[in-house]
Amino acid sequence: MTIKPLTPAQLYTPCKLEQLTFKTTDELDDVDSVLGQERAIAAITFGIRLDKPGYNIFAMAPDGTGKLTTIKQLAEHEACRQPVPSDWCYVHNFKQPAKPRAIRLEPGEGKGFQEDMAELIDELSVGIPAAFDGDEYRARAGELENESRQREIEVLNQLREEAEQAHIIFTETPNGYAFLPADDNNEPYVPEQFNKLDKERQHQFHTTVLSLQEKVQDAIKKFPQWRKETKRKLQALNREVAELAVHHFIDNLKDKYAKHQAVLDYLSAVQQDIIDHVRDFIPHSDKVLSFMELPQDPNPFKRYQVNLMVDLNHKRSAPVICEDLPNHGNLLGRIDHQAQMGSLVTDFTMIKPGAFHKANGGYLILDARKLLLQPYAWETLKRTLQAGEIRIESLERALSLISTASLEPEPIPLNIKVILLGDPMLYYLLSFYDPEFQDFFKVAADFAGQVNRENNSLEYAGLLATIARREKLRPLSQQAVARIIEHSARMADDSEKLLTHLRSIKDLLTETDYWAGENGHTVIANSDVQQAIDEKNHRLDRIRERLYETIQRGTIMIATAGKVVGQINGLSVLQLGEFSFGQPSRITATTRMGNGKVVDIERETELGGAIHSKGVLILSSFIAARYARTSPFSLSASLVFEQSYGHVEGDSASLAELCAILSSLAQVPLRQDLAMTGSVNQLGQVQPIGGVNEKIEGFFDICAARGLSGSQGVIIPASNIPHLMLRWDVVHAAQAGQFHIYPVATVDDALGLLSDMAVGIADAQGQYPAESFNGKIAAQLQQFTTLIKEFAAKVDSK
Numbered sequence: 001m002t003i004k005p006l007t008p009a010q011l012y013t014p015c016k017l018e019q020l021t022f023k024t025t026d027e028l029d030d031v032d033s034v035l036g037q038e039r040a041i042a043a044i045t046f047g048i049r050l051d052k053p054g055y056n057i058f059a060m061a062p063d064g065t066g067k068l069t070t071i072k073q074l075a076e077h078e079a080c081r082q083p084v085p086s087d088w089c090y091v092h093n094f095k096q097p098a099k100p101r102a103i104r105l106e107p108g109e110g111k112g113f114q115e116d117m118a119e120l121i122d123e124l125s126v127g128i129p130a131a132f133d134g135d136e137y138r139a140r141a142g143e144l145e146n147e148s149r150q151r152e153i154e155v156l157n158q159l160r161e162e163a164e165q166a167h168i169i170f171t172e173t174p175n176g177y178a179f180l181p182a183d184d185n186n187e188p189y190v191p192e193q194f195n196k197l198d199k200e201r202q203h204q205f206h207t208t209v210l211s212l213q214e215k216v217q218d219a220i221k222k223f224p225q226w227r228k229e230t231k232r233k234l235q236a237l238n239r240e241v242a243e244l245a246v247h248h249f250i251d252n253l254k255d256k257y258a259k260h261q262a263v264l265d266y267l268s269a270v271q272q273d274i275i276d277h278v279r280d281f282i283p284h285s286d287k288v289l290s291f292m293e294l295p296q297d298p299n300p301f302k303r304y305q306v307n308l309m310v311d312l313n314h315k316r317s318a319p320v321i322c323e324d325l326p327n328h329g330n331l332l333g334r335i336d337h338q339a340q341m342g343s344l345v346t347d348f349t350m351i352k353p354g355a356f357h358k359a360n361g362g363y364l365i366l367d368a369r370k371l372l373l374q375p376y377a378w379e380t381l382k383r384t385l386q387a388g389e390i391r392i393e394s395l396e397r398a399l400s401l402i403s404t405a406s407l408e409p410e411p412i413p414l415n416i417k418v419i420l421l422g423d424p425m426l427y428y429l430l431s432f433y434d435p436e437f438q439d440f441f442k443v444a445a446d447f448a449g450q451v452n453r454e455n456n457s458l459e460y461a462g463l464l465a466t467i468a469r470r471e472k473l474r475p476l477s478q479q480a481v482a483r484i485i486e487h488s489a490r491m492a493d494d495s496e497k498l499l500t501h502l503r504s505i506k507d508l509l510t511e512t513d514y515w516a517g518e519n520g521h522t523v524i525a526n527s528d529v530q531q532a533i534d535e536k537n538h539r540l541d542r543i544r545e546r547l548y549e550t551i552q553r554g555t556i557m558i559a560t561a562g563k564v565v566g567q568i569n570g571l572s573v574l575q576l577g578e579f580s581f582g583q584p585s586r587i588t589a590t591t592r593m594g595n596g597k598v599v600d601i602e603r604e605t606e607l608g609g610a611i612h613s614k615g616v617l618i619l620s621s622f623i624a625a626r627y628a629r630t631s632p633f634s635l636s637a638s639l640v641f642e643q644s645y646g647h648v649e650g651d652s653a654s655l656a657e658l659c660a661i662l663s664s665l666a667q668v669p670l671r672q673d674l675a676m677t678g679s680v681n682q683l684g685q686v687q688p689i690g691g692v693n694e695k696i697e698g699f700f701d702i703c704a705a706r707g708l709s710g711s712q713g714v715i716i717p718a719s720n721i722p723h724l725m726l727r728w729d730v731v732h733a734a735q736a737g738q739f740h741i742y743p744v745a746t747v748d749d750a751l752g753l754l755s756d757m758a759v760g761i762a763d764a765q766g767q768y769p770a771e772s773f774n775g776k777i778a779a780q781l782q783q784f785t786t787l788i789k790e791f792a793a794k795v796d797s798k
Helices: 038-049 067-079 109-132 135-165 191-196 199-256 261-276 300-304 328-332 355-359 368-373 377-387 424-433 457-470 478-491 502-518 526-540 542-552 610-627 654-666 692-706 718-723 728-735 747-755 773-797
Strands: 057-060 087-091 101-105 168-173 176-181 307-310 320-323 338-340 343-345 363-367 417-422 443-446 450-452 497-499 563-565 567-576 579-592 597-600 636-641 669-671 674-676 713-717 740-744
Touching: 038 057, 038 067, 038 417, 038 443, 057 067, 057 424, 067 320, 067 363, 067 417, 087 109, 101 109, 101 261, 109 199, 109 261, 109 300, 109 307, 135 199, 168 199, 199 261, 261 300, 307 355, 320 355, 328 355, 328 377, 355 363, 363 368, 368 377, 368 417, 368 424, 417 424, 457 478, 457 502, 478 497, 478 502, 478 526, 502 526, 542 567, 542 579, 542 692, 567 654, 567 692, 579 654, 579 692, 597 610, 610 654, 610 773, 636 654, 654 669, 654 674, 654 747, 654 773, 669 747, 674 747, 692 713, 692 718, 692 728, 713 718, 713 747, 718 740, 740 747, 747 773
Parallel strands: 057 417, 057 443, 320 363, 363 417, 567 674, 597 636, 674 713, 713 740
Antiparallel strands: 087 101, 087 307, 168 176, 338 343, 450 497, 563 669, 567 579, 579 636
């Protein structure tokens, strides 16, 4: 059967303009950027609305597909239906300062509570000094001090009177109290006078002085105790005054927050602490610190501040948070430190919130790859979800790398829905290697990279219009939209599909808008789109030009005319970043007598991949099954990609390799003006391959540079026809009969095209016509078998 080349209509599927019922995209309304993602949207909606533990979401899609935008839109839409979660704050724990207390408040109350506490301290800073500076306090404090002083004076006066009655002067000196004997005129004796007194009188004075000294010592011993009593009375007075000054302000706050027991308990603790430290509110003179004395806290009122961790004062829905750097600290929060006198100190006001705090009660969106790249972030996420609470702890402490004392803030209950974004491969790897993964992420949302082209052209045009308006680009004409739809099918490698990779679409629109501006167009035209495509290819195709240049110069040997035995042009695709192109490669095969082994030189030199080696084993099995069913497989063959100095992978050349071996075996030359791509199975059926457009265009470029002869072309699998979206110059050459694309379904189809002779069909006895391709192969194998038997007989006879 003669294989006919494909028609130009089969090589390129244009967009039907009648489906685009507009002149420019300004006429189209904005649409959601979720075209063709119904499956993923249903999964996300299910995961968001199912309020059960473990039903977090993993959104599977490559970067740039618009999954983040879609998920944010869905999460924000659902968040509007959810109540605004609570505010959270940390306050000082007066009983255990190293364990700050967490307080939950109604949405918006946190900011008010913070301001109320700041206002309370400001008012007490004025009210308490005023209370202690009042006349009533001064009078009562003066009474206590005077009472204490008077008590001491009365005791001393009694001793003074007793001394006067005994003619002894009681006087106070810098070193204490002294007693001096006196005469009848109450004048102290000088030593000479005292020595002239009789012994009895002197003894009497000595006895009286000793008695008075003992009484003075007894009185002096009581003075500290009396002063302590006075100090306690002053402290009680200070407490009474402080209570009166604080009571009014605290009671007002207690009335305001009466429904929050945690706040009431905290205010009671604050009231008690202010009374105990009332001196901090009374101004006092600065004193110079000694060298060894530590400075006091410059802000003694810091312990009364409120550290507002979550403030939802202006929110009207549950939060939706995207954390761009999901490391341990950014997820759980952190405790900062500051340097003071050569050491690091911290307190509850230095506790900073993390993404869990901000998203608590709502939705947290994380990039799975970024999360896994951060040390221990993945374990932190799982542990936090498992515990159901946010426990702020440094990574060093969590790993027991440090043992220094630090703050241990009270954990905050966690109610959150986590959405991970990642490549499908990440999802499958985590499912396989992490046994806990399915416990936490039970919902998978699989985003499609393509959408059916049929009946979706107008919706796709709406997507282009939406992106253009969002990015502030020029509107697109009807023809420009049609060209982008066609190019989208080309990028999808399928004429029946459209690419939904939003980043690629946006980049194309952005570059097209630039060239429209350079060309002075107010509306993007078809020519602007084509120029953007061509210019991008030109920016990236330096290596392709160099490679094709080496082929034209004969450095890399590729024949595009004539016939050669055991030689064929194979086609492969090189992917360099965003740019891919086809590369023709010469494949050669040699055959000889042997034991049925096909040597893959690429594999033997460790340049062939596993899939390529599999393809070679399949074709060798096909040869043995077809031609050596009833006789020994007396063949050895060698295969190689000539002038290939890198790794070879894939089975898309297995059909070409099979044809090269059969050509060498039958000694039938193959056409060099045809190149071939396709894989083959053990039944001789040709299977589809990838990159068919680039492969065809690669061989076309080589032939066009040498001059099209009209007989040149490419053989492709028939199942690849729906994937064809070739360049216009290739389509035009095919239309003019200068280049041909042949679809084949079996090995025999390919052999007939390459050899221009009958392939041959086996009869009922399994015999092929002698002059057919298969007949020549069978005859050659039979000859090899005969020669081997004759050789073996000669060896045995010796």
